[in-house]
Amino acid sequence: MSLENTSVNKNFGGWTKHYAHRSTTLNCDMRFAIYLPPQTAKGQKVPVIYWLSGLTCTDENFMQKAGAQRMASELGIAIVAPDTSPRGTDVADDDGYDLGQGAGFYINATQAPWNRHYRMYDYVLNELPQLIEATFPVSNKRSVFGHSMGGYGALVLALRNPERFQSVSAFSPIGNPVNCPWGQKAFNAYLGKDSATWADYDASLLMRNAVGAVPALVDQGEADDFLEEQLRPETLEAAAKASGYPLQLNRREGYDHSYYFIASFVEDHLRFHARHLNA
């Protein structure tokens, strides 16, 4: 399959579009969404922010619910939202919502049966940006943000590849996955029982030892049902304090884990990225 445009909707003067393509990294057909701001119609190359969604999401949730296109239009920034895992009838899956399809955890799996398709880390770091930058009127300036599993994924990508991203932000990220049920279940399955291999995918452990520093913004709702068991933002704060990492973490009274929370603060995140992208 070549790159196939499956939908286009004019939106705040720009275009929200969905595409399907064959991913060589994931060995399956994939979908992604892109918002192209109106500046691109005049041939201007704009920077790109990659959005990584959370458990059970697809390439659709963020574009439909976050309301981000308004500020992306104003600031002249493209947003790319990939799916959250490889997909398909021949792709390994699990009955749980937190493992398998819809739960790729932005990891390169090393364990069978997952290692045949589940290489979301390489996909979002390499294949997808190469495709985006070869296809659309965008520059090679990139930032990354995400929610929950995707917030953790964004932090891991930026912490391990500081030369690739100008800034990183997250809503309600899984701060310390090696020490929470979601992370332990996924890492056991995708990476195996040797937890020494897990550290490369733990934002708190990476931030504690960070050398290059991509500026980071995190927002966390205080009424989030997953706060204490799964997300543990205090681990990120302690790591940033230990290494002097440039992390701003905001706790928001009364907000939960939903897109209503994301929508309420997405303008702050886009303005933060725009400053670092010089957009």
Added chain:
Amino acid sequence: MSLENTSVNKNFGGWTKHYAHRSTTLNCDMRFAIYLPPQTAKGQKVPVIYWLSGLTCTDENFMQKAGAQRMASELGIAIVAPDTSPRGTDVADDDGYDLGQGAGFYINATQAPWNRHYRMYDYVLNELPQLIEATFPVSNKRSVFGHSMGGYGALVLALRNPERFQSVSAFSPIGNPVNCPWGQKAFNAYLGKDSATWADYDASLLMRNAVGAVPALVDQGEADDFLEEQLRPETLEAAAKASGYPLQLNRREGYDHSYYFIASFVEDHLRFHARHLNA
């Protein structure tokens, strides 16, 4: 069933909430959504804009996809979004998406089997505002807006009840339902074959003979797939011209029938209503 709060999400400093209740008008259980802006936490009574959704929608689509809460928060306005029809296993339905459940057309049905439950006109005009004004910190200043079937519903409500609404607006309304397939199918079923009874539910016919004048704003996408066969905004323009009705109708190049269109212009609509509500 008394009024039951089924969900609450903090959102732009206010709260997006869903409720279930027993409707005496519709003779079934109903759901609606309400956005209460932050001003209500301090006891301030705010005006209300009623949102009427289009075919197949529920009380959820607008709150999740339109991004209206941001401006409602800033302007200090509540928004109420009812479901689009009576619902339930004992409520008459049809296999088509454009008749029966999800397609109430904001009509009081006179024909069996529809007349047992389908009284959406009375529900959104009387029962729902009475419930809202008795329950929440809102004033009795009201405006109404909607999309497609709901845009037509908003216009009909305001044109027939100018003393009840300060302003009315619509995205992509069905302008002249007595002369389009959606309207003819619904009116035949709900009102019967005597098309003389249909005129009370046709915005263009009502606007042509309007006496009291509720200021009206309409936005219509020029790339809307339903434009020529179903929506026909030129009939509204001709009616407004004939009666001198205060209608502003904007045609938007490249925009379609989706929520991406609504989201792009919802700020304009909320500011329009705020001016007339003195909010």
